[in-house]
Each structure stands twice: as C-alpha cells, then as structure tokens.
Amino acid sequence: MNDIWTAQHIPDQTGRVAVVTGANTGLGFETARMLAEHGATVVLAVRDVEKGKQAAARMGGDVTVQALDLTSLHTVRAAAADLRAAHPRIDLLVNNAGVMHTPRRTTADGFELQLGTNHLGHFALTGLLLDRLLPVAGSRVVTVASTGHRLRGAIHFDDLQWERSYDRVAAYGQSKLANLMFTYHLQRRLAPHGTTVAVAAHPGVAATDLARDAHPALRLPLTWFSSVLIQPATTGALPTLRAATDPAVLGGQYYGPGSRGELRGYPRLVTSSPASYDLDVQQRLWAVSEELTGVTYPLG
Incomplete structure (x- = not known):
C-alpha cells in the first residue's frame, strides 16, 4: 500500500451521495469540500443551518445542508427522516462531528455530552440510515475517532454517564473508544451482507476548534503542543478521505497520520489500543447503545 496518499488520490466520486456530520467547519468542512470537488453529491449535516449554508457557499459542486443536532435523539x-426522503440511496456516511473535553453537561436525553454527541448520536443516525446504505455496493460508514481513545480510555459501564464523578479527559477517551468499538462491531455485523463496510479514521493533531472547551489548565499546553506539531485541517482530513474513498480500504480498518505517534503526516493503516478490540465489551456496548437510543439495526 502506497505510504504517500494525498487528495490527488481521491477517485472520481461522481454519482456517490455522501452525508458528512459536523461539516460546516474544520475537518468536516475539508472532508465535504474535497468529496464535492471530486464529484460527489454532498450533504452537510450540521447543528447550525445558517453556518452550514455559509460553508456550502464556499464549496463547489452539488452541496446541500441538513439540520442535525446529535445532542437530541428527537432531532x-x-x-x-429528511435524509431518507431526499435520498433513496446513500453511498457514504461520515460520522465526523464531535466535542472534546467539555465541562460536564448532558444532552436533551440525559446522556453525558461527550458520549451522547460523539457516540450515541452517531450510533442512532447510522442505524436509522443503514437501509439506505445496505443496497449500495461499495457503500461505507466512516467514523472519526481520536488518539484520545488511549488516554484513560475505558467503557465505564458502572457509571457510563459520569454521574458519580466526572473527568473530562477520561470521558472524552471513553467516547472515542466507543467510536472504535462501534466501527469494529458494526463491520462484523455488516460483513455477511457484502455491500457496506465500516471504517475508522483519526486526524492526529490538526488545526480545528475542537479544543475550545478544554479546561483552562489544559488550554495553554494544548496551544503550545498544537503550535509545534499542528497540521492544517486539509491534511488532518486526509485519513478520513482515504477511509472514505480509497478502493483498497477494507472493512474494520483504521487510518491515521503516518508519523511516529500518529500526530501528523500522510494517512496510513494504523492500529488502536488493545482495549478497543475486546469483543465482549464491544458486544455489551452495542447492546447498551441500542437500549439507550431505542435504535436497532436492520442486520438480523
């Protein structure tokens, strides 16, 4: 597999319908922009519709905006429902939107905000759109994870919503570990169907506003860290774009930057933490996610 993969390697996306969450800024914007520039019909699924329209206006190609608030299962x-009505088929779903290191808050449904946004909202959305993906040969679900899944990353089934005590870094790690476990378990359930695959990616350290909610004590170190190692969002989006478009990608794979430590560089195949591959925990997390969201997948 070629170690140097850039946006020039993106194949023609004409005829593909791509839904990208959190696409009005940062990595999501660059992912959506490049997909549209290569011919895809792109839907920016965003919480702020006005910002989404402004983002769409800066892109070329066939781009529309869909309201999506991952912090509310109702929305x-x-x-x-809107996406199903507008698109009989979906070729690509990119679960990109996320929050990081927020103070403890809850979603409209009472979920801890990072788990609710990063994992449970995307779990529900994917399940509700899956029947638009399953009939499409070569369709993909790409979920954006993070190296943060390694930082105290564990699934705390005894206090999943951090009601007894709260650690914003560990809560973020849990949500990103959940993204990976979701991808790996989804791929096993998709495999017998032979049409859709689930893939994960992470951007390394990229220029986005994701750390805007970091604790004040962490902001300065994060700013210094980013100033030394930062790469532009255009580069940070490449692992997601490779996972979404490279014909050589296989279900269940994970892509990230190629440098030591996976902080920056061109995307390559990487591995996640040993904890992320625990099949029993994956299965339990899936069952809990179905129970919490009320969404079951049409996979038998």
Whole structure:
C-alpha cells in the first residue's frame, strides 16, 4: 500500500451521495469540500443551518445542508427522516462531528455530552440510515475517532454517564473508544451482507476548534503542543478521505497520520489500543447503545 496518499488520490466520486456530520467547519468542512470537488453529491449535516449554508457557499459542486443536532435523539430521528426522503440511496456516511473535553453537561436525553454527541448520536443516525446504505455496493460508514481513545480510555459501564464523578479527559477517551468499538462491531455485523463496510479514521493533531472547551489548565499546553506539531485541517482530513474513498480500504480498518505517534503526516493503516478490540465489551456496548437510543439495526 502506497505510504504517500494525498487528495490527488481521491477517485472520481461522481454519482456517490455522501452525508458528512459536523461539516460546516474544520475537518468536516475539508472532508465535504474535497468529496464535492471530486464529484460527489454532498450533504452537510450540521447543528447550525445558517453556518452550514455559509460553508456550502464556499464549496463547489452539488452541496446541500441538513439540520442535525446529535445532542437530541428527537432531532436525529427527524434528520434521518429528511435524509431518507431526499435520498433513496446513500453511498457514504461520515460520522465526523464531535466535542472534546467539555465541562460536564448532558444532552436533551440525559446522556453525558461527550458520549451522547460523539457516540450515541452517531450510533442512532447510522442505524436509522443503514437501509439506505445496505443496497449500495461499495457503500461505507466512516467514523472519526481520536488518539484520545488511549488516554484513560475505558467503557465505564458502572457509571457510563459520569454521574458519580466526572473527568473530562477520561470521558472524552471513553467516547472515542466507543467510536472504535462501534466501527469494529458494526463491520462484523455488516460483513455477511457484502455491500457496506465500516471504517475508522483519526486526524492526529490538526488545526480545528475542537479544543475550545478544554479546561483552562489544559488550554495553554494544548496551544503550545498544537503550535509545534499542528497540521492544517486539509491534511488532518486526509485519513478520513482515504477511509472514505480509497478502493483498497477494507472493512474494520483504521487510518491515521503516518508519523511516529500518529500526530501528523500522510494517512496510513494504523492500529488502536488493545482495549478497543475486546469483543465482549464491544458486544455489551452495542447492546447498551441500542437500549439507550431505542435504535436497532436492520442486520438480523
């Protein structure tokens, strides 16, 4: 597999319908922009519709905007209904939107904000759109994870919503570990169907506003860290774009920057933490996610 993969390697996307969450800024914007520039019909699924329209105006190609608030299962269901009505087929779903290191807050459904946004909202959206993906040969679900899944990353089934105590870094790690476990378990369930694959990616350290909610004590170190190692969002989006478009990608794979430590560089195949491959925890997390969201997948 070629170690140097750039946006020039993106194949023609003409005829593909791509839905990208959190696409009005940062990595999501660059992912959506490049897909549209290569011919895809792109839907920017965003919380702020006005910002989404402004983002769409800066892109070329066939780009529309869909309201999506991952912090409310009611609006996730409404968005999924709109997307199903507008698109009989979906070739690509990019679960990109996310929050990081927020103070403890809850979603409209009472979920801890990072788990609710990063994992449960996307879990529900994917399940509600899956029947638009399954009939499409070569369709993909790409979920954006993070190296943060290694930082105290564990699934705390005894206090999943951090109600007894709260650690914003560990809560973020849990949500990103959940993204990976979701991808790996989804791929096993998709495999017998032979049409859709699930893939994960992470951007390394990229110029986005994701750390805007970091604790004040962390902001300065993060700013210094980013100033030394930062790469532009155009580069940070490449692992997602490779996972979404490279014909050589296989289901269940994970792509990230190629440098030591996976902080920056061109995208390559990487591995996640040993904890992420625990099949029993994956299965338990899936069952809990179905129970919490009320969404079951049409996979038998």
